[in-house]
Every structure is written in C-alpha cells, then in structure tokens.
Amino acid sequence: MDFSRGRQYRAIPGPSVVPESVLRAMHRASPNIYEGEIIGMTETIVGDLRRIARTESDVAMYICNGHGAWETALANMVGAGDRVLVCGIDHFALGWGEVAKRLKAQVEFLDFGKRTPVDPARVEERLRQDKTGQIKAVLVTHVDTATSIRNDVAAVRQAMDRAGHAALLAADCIASLACDRMEMDEWGVDVLVAASQKGLMLPPGLGFVLFNAKAGAVRSRLSDVSAYWDWVPRAKPKQFYEYFAGTAPTHHLFGLRASLDMLHAEGIEAVWARHEHLAHAIWAACDAWSQNGPLQLNVKDAVNRSRAVTSLRIGAPNGFQLRQWLEENTEVTLGIGLGMADPGDQSALGYFRIGHMGHINAHMVLGLLGAVQAGLEFLGIPHGPGGLDAAIRVISQPGCCSLPIPVKARQQPGNVKHS
Ligand SMILES: *Cc1c(COP(=O)(O)O)cnc(C)c1O
Numbered sequence: 001m002d003f004s005r006g007r008q009y010r011a012i013p014g015p016s017v018v019p020e021s022v023l024r025a026m027h028r029a030s031p032n033i034y035e036g037e038i039i040g041m042t043e044t045i046v047g048d049l050r051r052i053a054r055t056e057s058d059v060a061m062y063i064c065n066g067h068g069a070w071e072t073a074l075a076n077m078v079g080a081g082d083r084v085l086v087c088g089i090d091h092f093a094l095g096w097g098e099v100a101k102r103l104k105a106q107v108e109f110l111d112f113g114k115r116t117p118v119d120p121a122r123v124e125e126r127l128r129q130d131k132t133g134q135i136k137a138v139l140v141t142h143v144d145t146a147t148s149i150r151n152d153v154a155a156v157r158q159a160m161d162r163a164g165h166a167a168l169l170a171a172d173c174i175a176s177l178a179c180d181r182m183e184m185d186e187w188g189v190d191v192l193v194a195a196s197q198k199g200l201m202l203p204p205g206l207g208f209v210l211f212n213a214k215a216g217a218v219r220s221r222l223s224d225v226s227a228y229w230d231w232v233p234r235a236k237p238k239q240f241y242e243y244f245a246g247t248a249p250t251h252h253l254f255g256l257r258a259s260l261d262m263l264h265a266e267g268i269e270a271v272w273a274r275h276e277h278l279a280h281a282i283w284a285a286c287d288a289w290s291q292n293g294p295l296q297l298n299v300k301d302a303v304n305r306s307r308a309v310t311s312l313r314i315g316a317p318n319g320f321q322l323r324q325w326l327e328e329n330t331e332v333t334l335g336i337g338l339g340m341a342d343p344g345d346q347s348a349l350g351y352f353r354i355g356h357m358g359h360i361n362a363h364m365v366l367g368l369l370g371a372v373q374a375g376l377e378f379l380g381i382p383h384g385p386g387g388l389d390a391a392i393r394v395i396s397q398p399g400c401c402s403l404p405i406p407v408k409a410r411q412q413p414g415n416v417k418h419s
Helices: 020-026 037-053 066-076 091-102 120-129 153-162 213-220 231-235 252-268 266-290 318-329 347-348 362-379 387-396
Strands: 009-011 058-063 083-087 107-109 135-141 168-172 192-193 205-210 309-314 330-336 351-357
Touching: 009 351, 009 362, 020 252, 037 058, 037 192, 037 205, 037 252, 058 066, 058 231, 066 091, 066 168, 066 192, 066 205, 083 091, 083 120, 091 107, 091 135, 107 120, 120 135, 120 153, 135 153, 153 168, 168 213, 205 213, 205 231, 213 231, 252 266, 266 309, 266 351, 266 362, 266 387, 318 330, 318 347, 318 351, 318 362, 347 351, 362 387
Parallel strands: 009 330, 083 107, 083 135, 135 168, 168 192
Antiparallel strands: 058 205, 192 205, 309 351, 330 351
C-alpha cells in the first residue's frame, strides 16, 4: 500500500513551508530596480520587520542565509582581539562562536549542556569577573534549533545589568522570529539576527540584522568593517541599491511583502499564540508516547522549549527508522537530530526533530502526529498509548493548557495596511 500522494509536509525546522500567497507573489517578471514599486515597497518591509521584532531599531538586510547574518552582526560589533562571551555550547551557539573566532575575536563559551537553558546567574558571575570590560558582546541563541532549547533573553539582559557590564547583547532569533514572543526593545536586545526561511515563511536567501543606537555607536568605533557587510549604508540608504550593496533580491522582497501581510493580518500576538498552542499539542502527544518506551522530549520543562521546533530522543536506530518510514509512507519529513552526537556515531541515529514553525495549522500538526504514531506502531517502537488523543484534546479544548486562544483576523489579503 502506498500512501505517499497528496501534499507533503516537510516538518523540518527550516526551510519551513512556504505559503501559496508567498509563492504567487514571487512568481512574476523581474521589476525595474531603478524606479517603480519595489522602492517604496522595500521601505514598508523595513518598517514591518521592526513591528514583528517589536523595536525601533535600525534594520539591515542582506542576501545571505543565517550564517551570513551571524557574520555581519559580528563584523559590525566586534573587532579583532575583542572578547566575545557565547552563552551555550549547543549546535548554533557553537556555530556562531566559530564565526567570531574566524573574525579573530577571542571567544569564550559558557556550557549549560544540551538539555537546559542558559543560567543568567552564571552569565552575571562571568561578567562581574570582567572588571576591565574585555568582553564586548554577549551572544545568545533565543531558540537553539538543534536542542530546541528556548533561552530567556530578557533574563540574560537583566543579568548583564546587574553586573553593570557594558557589552552588547546579541540574540540569534533565526528560528524564533514570528514564532516565539520576541520584544527586542523591552527585553533590551541590542542586536537581533534573523533569516527568511523559518518563521518568516520564505525560501532561504535573506538575512536580517536589527541593531539599536548603542550597537550603532559601537559600530562607529570600528575602523575596518568591510564595505559589503557594513550595516550603516544598508540601514540608512541614500540610494536604493545601498539596501543590498548592489542588486536587490527582487523576488524575495515580493515574497517577504506577502508574508509580512499574512503575519499582520493574523496579528503577531495571534501568530505567537498559534505557535504556542500547536506546540502544546505536539508536546501532549510526545508526553503520552513517552510514558512507555524510549521516546523523550529533549527539554524537560515546557517553559524552556521552543514553540517552533521540538527535539526528541528515541534511541538508535529508532530515530533514523522513524524518519525513513514517515518519509517513504506518509509524505511527512521529520528533521534529523543535529549536534546531539558525532555524525559518524551510531547514537546519532537516535534523535529526530519536529519543525512546527511558520505556515502551519491544526490539521497539519494532527496529521503529522498521526503519522508519527503510525510509524511508532509499524516499527514496533514501544510507546505509551493515547498520544494523538492527547493532541486532539489540546486542539479541541483550547483552555486546557491555559493559553491565549488565537484570534483570527478576517481581513482580505488585499486590504491589509502596512506601516
Ligand atoms: C537555521 C539557523 C541558523 C543557520 O541558518 P542558515 O540559514 O542555515 O545559515 C542559525 N541559527 C539558528 C538558531 C537557526 O535556526
């Protein structure tokens, strides 16, 4: 029996599902880049990215993926020899720290393991030791997409303030922007890094760095930022080409305009609530399955979990077999385990991830969970009963996990006003 027809669901944590309206917006002829609609439209995009991140900060946009956004954030805030404190040793914290090393910064990691979030008290302690202010930037991943840990960025800022330390706080929000609540200004984030292919529902190809006045002042003291990565002309372009230091990513911009329209039509609070709720449905199923057998949520406490991706442990080779069975039989693709074991090590086959970011809804999540349960049963992987039912309860009784219920805005796409 072959069930693998119909729409597929790539439930991987990026690139996420691209909505039809975004695809349609991108499917068009090339525009003039010297005059016409793209110029005014790009201005509206800048304003709307601020709205999504809840900030008055400057916005610099790049043709790049998340790694490029990491690099440009660092290139504009730390010089060679400056010290950088990286909070965490999970996959993406290590990756960002590695980029800083290659830029000749002195990089220091705080180790909180792969199942628990950053402990702000330890950040405070380390910063208090830095009496001469050697540390110029504190890097934190808001959501680590490998472990699915969500760090409390506001608490890291409070720790920095308690220590009276002047370093910049930079947050990697690549996997969390437009999924998990992010209040850039209220939480005291100086530099925010994001990319197009996760909560923003676009194909990969755009990177974003948002930076406040304090970060801007630090940048102005650096003498050798490359012309291409410099965030100054991109944030304050005098000519349109300066937004991207060359030809703009025209079709990505049309797509981004469409995805921002969708986010605003729904309302960012409702977007967060939808992610929250669907995440709880996934965890309810996982909790039930984990009552018996090898399945475990990687992050024990829900407060510390991403609302966009969930990492699971299931023992080798179960993780591999489950992914393979779903891929071949259900048109659901699960994410591989990342950074949990050495890739060559047999134990690496004992992990998988569920991506639930961006353009997702109840039927996609229930279908995904039904497919996982079918896979567990087919493969004879021991698991507790009632996983799918537990998820159905969360979806059908929105009050049961005391979450705000998403309010659906009923606007027509064409009528959306943007700032
Ligand atoms: C996806 C991701 C990245 C890397 O993005 P690329 O586009 O693959 O370079 C970095 N950090 C986090 C938290 C991510 O989720």
